[in-house]
Amino acid sequence: MDDGVILKLLLFANVVSLVLLSKGIYDLVKNNELSKRILTYILLFIYFIGFVYIENMLLEKGLKDYVDISMLISVTFFTQLAFIFILITNKIAKTVSNNDEIEVITNKVKIYKTLIEDKINNGDLFNLTKIKIQNYRTLIEYSSDKTFNSILSYASLLVKKHRNDRNVSIFYDTNEIIIIGNLTNKDKINNIALEVYELLIQPIKMKGKNFILQPIIGNVIYSNDIDNADEMLKRVDIACYKAKKLGLVIDFYSENYAQSINDEVDILSKLVHAIPNKEFELYYQPIVNSIDKTLHGYEALIRWPQKDGSMIPPDKFISIAEKNNYIKGITQWVVSQVASDIIRLKNDNLNFQVHINISTLDLYDDDLYNQLFDMVVNKHLEPSSMILEVTESALMSDVDAAYLMLSKLSELGFYISIDDFGTGYSSLSLLRILAFNQIKIDQSFIRNMAVGNSDYAIVASTIYLAHSLGCNVVAEGVEDEHLFAELQELGCDYVQGYYISKPQDIDSIINWSLKLIEREKMSAIA
CATH class of the missing domain: 1.20.5 (Single alpha-helices involved in coiled-coils or other helix-helix interfaces)
Structure with a gap:
């Protein structure tokens, strides 16, 4: 060649x-x-x-x-x-x-579930930590899925280097980092979680941009009542959910909280059918004049009896209804039922105002207003027969929107009462801005009047302030004669509580009211 x-x-x-x-x-x-x-x-x-x-x-x-x-x-x-x-x-x-360090694999879930299963089957003592990135959707919108995946990979690498332990396995997937460790000491796990949190909130530079993660960390320690990986992963998810709901960045699984979540799920499943099946009932608690105990009105209180004879209290289901958009339907039912019960009361010459509790969500759209407007215009409801109670905290969530809605309701002729007064953060500014007719002092202040000088001073100053603004005052939670006498001395206008009467259904409250009026007549004759 x-x-x-x-x-x-x-x-x-x-x-x-x-x-x-x-x-x-x-x-x-x-x-x-x-x-x-x-x-x-x-x-x-x-x-x-x-x-x-x-x-x-x-x-x-x-x-x-x-x-x-x-x-x-x-x-x-x-x-x-x-x-x-x-x-x-x-x-x-x-x-x-x-x-x-970190292996990028497509079947991550299968891998770490298998690892957890192996540890459970072997009877190993270990812990599981999940780091959820709360703002991952924002980060994806700001960059891209690919960039966020790189950020999560890098964050996982930082965690791995920080732990520097060959017995620790770390995986990442979607918007979370999974850490399988070998610790059983709660304090030590918490301290490491704090260190990891501090590490992850530092800016991560990627493609010329700084990214800030918002992690929430849940922890669970293996125990003998855990049979499989799914249960372990469920518990660590509950720990993350608990941390988020309580406003924490790190938390541990707890059986009590898990039970509360199960109860919440159970209540939510029942709420779907509660209104169509007419499961709710209204009870009425009387409100009396503090000078002579003559009847002034009632507060309508919702009750939810169950088939087994138990009762789901409002503080259990109202917040769940608010979170899941069922509260508007409940409020509409309450308003409609109260309107019907007012007719029954008037038929027995019980011409007293009925207080109705209004949810935060009811203030910020027109559904409630439209319903009340229709009742006034087309069904001849007297607006002055109802007092709409709105909590101070509900007002503070959006003062401008609350002001507009309450102004419209007031112009329609409804009375407005600020409920649980004193529990919010801007009471004086509320009094200056919003149109209202009445203040209800929260029962936590009333019940502690006898033992706390500060609570007594709050009640006294609130009564004075309300009167200066031309409003009347209702004290909630009056349980005994001593509290009644103190409120009477301070010039509180009306009282409500078990000292007067417990809440009763419509038939019972009508009978109770008629007997009270009869006694008043007999006392006047005597």
């Missing part, structure tokens, strides 16, 4: 080998650290300079400078060998990194 053929074969092999290496070279240029990128650019420069010279020499001199051409071909081959070396070391580094 002559020298020309050999040179051409060498040149062809040179080009083919570069093509085969092109994907790896592209990855080096695109993804690696600065030092490898610079080295790659230098080698590419050397290669192409050498290749251009080979072509020129072949064209100009033919095979005369065979030795020089061979040397240049050797140079280009050496640059390719350098590329191969860099690619191999880079691949090894990636493999070591993945095996030793």
